[in-house]
Amino acid sequence: MEPTVAVIGATGAVGDVFLKIAAERKLPMKQLKLLASARSKGKVLRYEGPTTVAPNGGDIVVEETTAESLADADIVFCSASSEVSKQWGPWLKERGKVMIDDGSAFRMDPTVPLVIPEVNGDDLEWHQGIVSIPNCTTTPLAMALDAMRQVAPLSRVTASTYQAVSGTGAAAVRELDAQVAAIGRGEAIPTPEQYPVQIAGNVLPHVDSFDEEEDYYTKEELKMRNETRKILHLDGLRFAATCVRVPVAIGHAEVVHAEFEREASIADLVAALQAAEGVEVITDPTKYVTPLEIAGDDRAFVARLRPDRTVEHGVTFWCLTDNLRKGAALNAIQIAEEMLKRDLVFDYAAKA
Numbered sequence: 001m002e003p004t005v006a007v008i009g010a011t012g013a014v015g016d017v018f019l020k021i022a023a024e025r026k027l028p029m030k031q032l033k034l035l036a037s038a039r040s041k042g043k044v045l046r047y048e049g050p051t052t053v054a055p056n057g058g059d060i061v062v063e064e065t066t067a068e069s070l071a072d073a074d075i076v077f078c079s080a081s082s083e084v085s086k087q088w089g090p091w092l093k094e095r096g097k098v099m100i101d102d103g104s105a106f107r108m109d110p111t112v113p114l115v116i117p118e119v120n121g122d123d124l125e126w127h128q129g130i131v132s133i134p135n136c137t138t139t140p141l142a143m144a145l146d147a148m149r150q151v152a153p154l155s156r157v158t159a160s161t162y163q164a165v166s167g168t169g170a171a172a173v174r175e176l177d178a179q180v181a182a183i184g185r186g187e188a189i190p191t192p193e194q195y196p197v198q199i200a201g202n203v204l205p206h207v208d209s210f211d212e213e214e215d216y217y218t219k220e221e222l223k224m225r226n227e228t229r230k231i232l233h234l235d236g237l238r239f240a241a242t243c244v245r246v247p248v249a250i251g252h253a254e255v256v257h258a259e260f261e262r263e264a265s266i267a268d269l270v271a272a273l274q275a276a277e278g279v280e281v282i283t284d285p286t287k288y289v290t291p292l293e294i295a296g297d298d299r300a301f302v303a304r305l306r307p308d309r310t311v312e313h314g315v316t317f318w319c320l321t322d323n324l325r326k327g328a329a330l331n332a333i334q335i336a337e338e339m340l341k342r343d344l345v346f347d348y349a350a351k352a
């Protein structure tokens with residue numbers, strides 16, 4: 001049986017990439033429904049992949065997200081906002097549908113699996129209707145750490161990120177482009193709307209809001225810590241991050257320091273990374289890839305892996321992925337594929 005699939009946020013930055021990847025991978029579906037806010041009602045988007053009702057793809061009219069437009073969906077991908085996820089998640093769950101959520105609303109809910117299929121696909125087995133995908137900075141890091149911990153148990157991780165503006169959404173990409181164009185023309189920069197200050201030619205040590213109850217770490221930094229612990233099933237992992245926004249369109253990069261409980265040689269760590277599905281490790285210590293080069297690629301990359309001799313059993317490395325693909329849309333589609341393969345979409349409540 002093939003599912004009817006609905007995408008909430010189809011007109012957004014992640015929605016756009018979702019449509020491309022679903023078509024590339026020929027995600028099995030009876031029908032595809034594209035949903036957004038009332039503002040986009042009637043807009044037409046093209047889907048190039050096959051569905052049962054349109055085997056050659058075709059134009060799809062965007063509908064407003066309502067109980068009516070969601071009524072016949074079996075799997076709903078949601079990439080809009082936490083408010084939208086909270087509005088529809090419980091509603092979909094009550095009706096026995098599956099929501100695969102790109103937002104942070106349910107990620108730390110103990111009844112909701114938080115999944116990277118290559119790392120913890122087995123957690124899908126206990127889903128109760130809602131499955132979350134990790135924050136786009138958590139995903140490449142958790143994939144790299146999961147591979148490395150096959151060599152020795154992890155004891156501590158610190159990370160600094162270099163995050164692209166598309167993580168904020170399509171409007172932030174337009175804001176960066178407008179600022180760059182204004183600089184090129186020697187004109188005044190339009191008043192920033194997406195960030196507190198100009199992002200072109202700048203870097204902001206500020207992603208999401210500050211949490212005064214957590215020593216003023218930002219919510220993004222706390223998401224990285226909490227989500228990494230949940231995905232790796234390592235509740236006590238010592239973890240601290242600093243998240244930084246940079247004037248890059250696509251591709252989240254990170255500098256990571258990891259410590260292990262016992263000796264973990266670079267050779268063994270490289271071998272573990274080479275064996276990990278979805279991970280590409282660059283072994284030449286003088287070579288690396290940049291966000292521009294990996295935009296559009298499905299892999300999580302690790303480069304510049306070398307010892308950190310300031311601590312016992314420590315390493316440091318550069319890691320990055322396309323935040324819209326593996327960081328969001330691709331991971332969501334892989335979850336749907338895995339759930340279909342494991343027969344976890346239809347009548348899941350009866351099987352639990």
Ligand code: A2P
Binds near residue numbers: 012035079
């Ligand atoms: P719309 O284009 O109609 O505003 P991005 O992350 O690139 O900013 O995209 C956000 C996505 O979430 C867009 O597709 C946007 O639709 C959608 N969206 C925003 N508000 C709602 C809402 N209340 N209900 C459903 N979708 C929404």
